[in-house]
Amino acid sequence: MEQPPHIMVVDDDREIRDLLARFLEKHRLRVTAVRDCRDARRAWANGHYQLVVLDLMLPGEPGLDFARWLRSQSDVPIVMLTAMGEETDRIIGLELGADDYVPKPFNPRELLARIRAVLRRAGDSMGGPRHDGGSRPLRFAGWTLEPARRRLLNPDGVEVALTGGEYDLLLALAERANRVLTRDMLLDLLRGRQAGPFDRAIDVAISRLRRKLEDDGRNAQLIKTVRGGGYVLAATVEHA
Amino acid sequence: MVQAAGLAIHAMDRIDLQRLSQARNLAFRIVGLYRAVELTAPAARADVLGELRHGPGLSAELSAAPPVANLPEMPPREQRFWRINLNLVGMPPPHHWRGMQLLGGPAWHRIIVGMRLPDGEWLNVSAAIEPARPWHSPTFLAAFLLMTVVAAGLTLWAVRRLTAPVRTLAAAAEALGRDVNAPPLPEDGPLEVATAAAAFNTMAARIRRFVQDRTELLTAIGHDLRTPITRLKLRAEFIEDDEQRGKVLADLEELETMVSATLAFGRDARTGEAVSALDMAELLRTLLDEAGDARPEAASRLEYEGPAHWTVRARPLTLKRALTNLIANAVMYGGSARVRLVPPASVGAAGAMLTIEIEDDGPGIPPGELERVFEPFHRGEPSRNRETGGVGLGLPIARNIMRAHGGDVVLANRPAGGAKATATLPA
Numbered sequence: 151m152e153q154p155p156h157i158m159v160v161d162d163d164r165e166i167r168d169l170l171a172r173f174l175e176k177h178r179l180r181v182t183a184v185r186d187c188r189d190a191r192r193a194w195a196n197g198h199y200q201l202v203v204l205d206l207m208l209p210g211e212p213g214l215d216f217a218r219w220l221r222s223q224s225d226v227p228i229v230m231l232t233a234m235g236e237e238t239d240r241i242i243g244l245e246l247g248a249d250d251y252v253p254k255p256f257n258p259r260e261l262l263a264r265i266r267a268v269l270r271r272a273g274d275s276m277g278g279p280r281h282d283g284g285s286r287p288l289r290f291a292g293w294t295l296e297p298a299r300r301r302l303l304n305p306d307g308v309e310v311a312l313t314g315g316e317y318d319l320l321l322a323l324a325e326r327a328n329r330v331l332t333r334d335m336l337l338d339l340l341r342g343r344q345a346g347p348f349d350r351a352i353d354v355a356i357s358r359l360r361r362k363l364e365d366d367g368r369n370a371q372l373i374k375t376v377r378g379g380g381y382v383l384a385a386t387v388e389h390a
Numbered sequence: 391m392v393q394a395a396g397l398a399i400h401a402m403d404r405i406d407l408q409r410l411s412q413a414r415n416l417a418f419r420i421v422g423l424y425r426a427v428e429l430t431a432p433a434a435r436a437d438v439l440g441e442l443r444h445g446p447g448l449s450a451e452l453s454a455a456p457p458v459a460n461l462p463e464m465p466p467r468e469q470r471f472w473r474i475n476l477n478l479v480g481m482p483p484p485h486h487w488r489g490m491q492l493l494g495g496p497a498w499h500r501i502i503v504g505m506r507l508p509d510g511e512w513l514n515v516s517a518a519i520e521p522a523r524p525w526h527s528p529t530f531l532a533a534f535l536l537m538t539v540v541a542a543g544l545t546l547w548a549v550r551r552l553t554a555p556v557r558t559l560a561a562a563a564e565a566l567g568r569d570v571n572a573p574p575l576p577e578d579g580p581l582e583v584a585t586a587a588a589a590f591n592t593m594a595a596r597i598r599r600f601v602q603d604r605t606e607l608l609t610a611i612g613h614d615l616r617t618p619i620t621r622l623k624l625r626a627e628f629i630e631d632d633e634q635r636g637k638v639l640a641d642l643e644e645l646e647t648m649v650s651a652t653l654a655f656g657r658d659a660r661t662g663e664a665v666s667a668l669d670m671a672e673l674l675r676t677l678l679d680e681a682g683d684a685r686p687e688a689a690s691r692l693e694y695e696g697p698a699h700w701t702v703r704a705r706p707l708t709l710k711r712a713l714t715n716l717i718a719n720a721v722m723y724g725g726s727a728r729v730r731l732v733p734p735a736s737v738g739a740a741g742a743m744l745t746i747e748i749e750d751d752g753p754g755i756p757p758g759e760l761e762r763v764f765e766p767f768h769r770g771e772p773s774r775n776r777e778t779g780g781v782g783l784g785l786p787i788a789r790n791i792m793r794a795h796g797g798d799v800v801l802a803n804r805p806a807g808g809a810k811a812t813a814t815l816p817a
Binding site for chain 2 (some may be wrong): 163165168169170172173176195196254255256259301304305306308309310311312313315316346358362
């Protein structure tokens with residue numbers, strides 16, 4: 151059986167650390183939990199990790215400094231835990247090359263979904279060179295997707311609102327442009343976000359995305375439906 | 391008023407003066423005539439009288455009887471006035487009272503003075519009286535008009551100067567009500583005004599500190615609650631009973647909503663986020679989609695009406711929070727939300743406003759509550775809140791944000807039932 155991915159959790163609250171470790175282990179992830187950046191560096195040196203969950207509010211060395219150090223060492227995906235609504239931390243974090251962020255207090259299931267999504271994205275690109283930390287804008291067909299701000303700009307530079315799920319979906323499609331993504335894979339991205347009937351969630355989200363991208367649903371040119379259950383973003387994507 | 395009274399005083403004074411000078415003048419002439427006739431022998435009197443020049447407006451005749459004319463006897467007040475004048479200029483004593491008869495008066499523009507000569511003959515003098523003309527001098531009117539205009543101008547200027555600080559103060563109080571961080575008043579001008587401005591600024595500073603303290607307290611509590619809420623959420627994941635776990639998670643969700651509302655309220659709506667262009671129409675549709683995803687049973691009653699695209703410049707996340715609150719309110723209390731985006735009538739005109747109307751089909755809001763619901767921590771009727779939760783910050787946050795954008799939010803009841811929130815934003 152495949153070895154479960156190894157996750158490092160950096161959080162200064164012992165209870166949260168232990169509970170999060172137990173929770174993630176329950177969902178078939180291997181976890182090493184550390185208290186601060188010093189321990190994190192030590193653990194990093196002694197182990198091999200597929201992902202780091204990093205609380206930005208740490209005693210002593212700030213989480214952002216550790217993220218910067220980590221990025222200089224490796225391409226390991228980073229999911230940040232940020233203070234609720236503190237935009238600056240989040241944006242700096244994402245610009246430093248964090249792959250995603252979850253505001254605290256987080257919903258454990260949503261954190262799990264984000265971890266899985268990031269792992270899948272990272273695992274998917276294991277073969278080739280990984281793109282730069284996922285923080286730089288992606289451009290396709292005149293549209294710009296800015297991971298640092300989780301926003302989409304139209305060709306005139308006007309922000310077009312996306313729901314969290316729509317953004318994740320579009321990012322996944324844009325990062326793997328011209329490759330088919332299965333419904334199951336896309337469903338993972340929406341898990342934990344949706345209260346409604348789940349089977350239609352993908353179709354609904356895709357049709358909304360097409361509307362927003364002004365992509366005619368019946369004759370979609372940008373997000374194409376692949377027979378057999380998948381979608382593909384048919385466009386050249388540039389990493390700006 | 392003062393000018394009118396002054397004018398009246400002047401006119402009356404002038405009338406009096408004119409009458410007095412006229413009476414003096416006539417009295418001199420009448421007494422002169424009398425003296426001349428008195429000194430003449432009775433036989434020659436008629437000739438002398440004929441040769442004497444009476445001057446304009448005066449005629450005299452000799453008669454055996456007191457004067458009879460078609461004029462009534464002079465009213466007592468006038469009599470006194472004329473007698474005093476005649477006596478003053480030297481009418482001999484016997485005529486002071488009984489030997490003199492006076493007829494007419496200013497009302498008839500003529501007086502007749504009958505004077506008995508020592509030998510019993512009467513000298514009757516008839517004199518025309520010119521009516522008093524208070525506006526005789528043309529320069530007077532011009533001067534008066536000029537004075538009136540200048541006085542009015544000066545008064546107006548002085549009043550405006552005196553009331554300007556009061557108006558500034560009123561405007562400052564109004565601004566403080568809207569925004570506790572409004573700039574302070576300039577503490578200059580007359581001493582009283584400067585003192586009032588300083589007192590106002592001190593008061594504003596105290597209010598600001600009070601609000602800040604409260605906000606900081608709330609923010610601190612909100613921050614401190616995050617760790618325990620996170621722990622509880624994690625713990626809840628280990629509850630085996632699915633139903634219980636769901637309930638605990640729902641409670642925690644509610645708790646978190648309250649905490650994040652408190653934190654959002656504590657944050658200044660102005661700072662932090664940069665202004666950028668965003669598609670308002672798409673934002674509203676996305677918010678409705680999100681509301682529908684969260685409450686699938688209401689999804690069919692969420693509608694958008696308006697242009698497919700409309701670009702505004704705003705702080706995207708902050709604006710999104712305000713509109714989310716308004717839509718969530720409609721869904722929570724009305725079970726539906728009809729969002730209408732109304733572009734301004736004339737694009738680009740100064741003060742043009744974009745209007746966002748959010749209607750629901752709920753029970754509406756009691757008229758007395760329409761403004762009070764915007765007060766922080768105000769909850770409508772208690773029964774309504776017990777089941778729906780909420781902290782009473784959604785609307786205050788929305789209003790803070792819209793006002794920080796230069797717009798506003800107001801609530802109203804629709805004639806057809808239900809409530810309507812109207813948010814405005816400079817176009």
